[in-house]
Amino acid sequence: MEHTANTHITLSAKEEQILRFMADGKKSVEMADTMHLSLPAIKWYRQRLKIKFDAATTGELLVKAMAHEFI
Numbered sequence: 514m515e516h517t518a519n520t521h522i523t524l525s526a527k528e529e530q531i532l533r534f535m536a537d538g539k540k541s542v543e544m545a546d547t548m549h550l551s552l553p554a555i556k557w558y559r560q561r562l563k564i565k566f567d568a569a570t571t572g573e574l575l576v577k578a579m580a581h582e583f584i
Contacts, residue, residue, distance in 0.1 A: 536584045
C-alpha cells in the first residue's frame with residue numbers, strides 16, 4: 514500500500530517499512546535480515562528515500578519525514 518502525503522511524496526510499502534526501521538534506529542544489516550533483502554538493496558532504498566525527501570543525511574531525512582507525517 515502506498516502512502517501519499519499532501520507534499521506529493523509517494524512511498525512504496527518497502528520504502529515506508531525502511532523509513533520506520535530507520536526511525537527506530539535499526540542498522541541496514543538488521544533491515545536486510547528482517548526484510549530478506551540484500552544489503553545493497555537496503556542501501557539503494559535508503560538513498561531513494563533521501564532523494565525523495567531532498568535530504569543530505571539520515572537525520573535530515575527523518576526530520577523531513579516526521580514533518581510530512583510519514584513517521
